[in-house]
Amino acid sequence: xxxxxxxxxxxxxxxxxxxxxxxxxxxxxxxxxxxxxxxxxxxxxxxxxxxxxxxxxxxxxxxxxxxxxxxxxxxxxxxxxxxxxxxxxxxxxxxxxxxxxxxxxxx
Numbered sequence: 001x002x003x004x005x006x007x008x009x010x011x012x013x014x015x016x017x018x019x020x021x022x023x024x025x026x027x028x029x030x031x032x033x034x035x036x037x038x039x040x041x042x043x044x045x046x047x048x049x050x051x052x053x054x055x056x057x058x059x060x061x062x063x064x065x066x067x068x069x070x071x072x073x074x075x076x077x078x079x080x081x082x083x084x085x086x087x088x089x090x091x092x093x094x095x096x097x098x099x100x101x102x103x104x105x106x107x
Contacts, residue, residue, distance in 0.1 A: 043067075
């Protein structure tokens with residue numbers, strides 16, 4: 001199937017919006033630490049990628065603003081509503097997954 005660039009962009013944007021909706025509305029119970037440990041990315045990664053894309057296009061956007069776009073609310077509010085405490089094993093796996101997939105200097 002051949003498609004023009006604009007159609008591809010629109011389809012990619014629709015898929016991204018569906019992913020965000022799924023994570024925020026249908027599965028807010030899925031913890032970021034579990035996502036990172038299993039997939040190598042989480043909601044925070046999505047917000048960082050969004051911020052980096054904006055910044056690359058000359059749009060000033062900080063971490064908090066990008067997170068609010070991805071989380072649909074201020075990050076602290078989402079954490080208070082949805083985040084649970086991770087056990088030591090999950091935290092250790094996260095440190096490894098974060099270093100491997102994001103980088104040790106990217107916190």
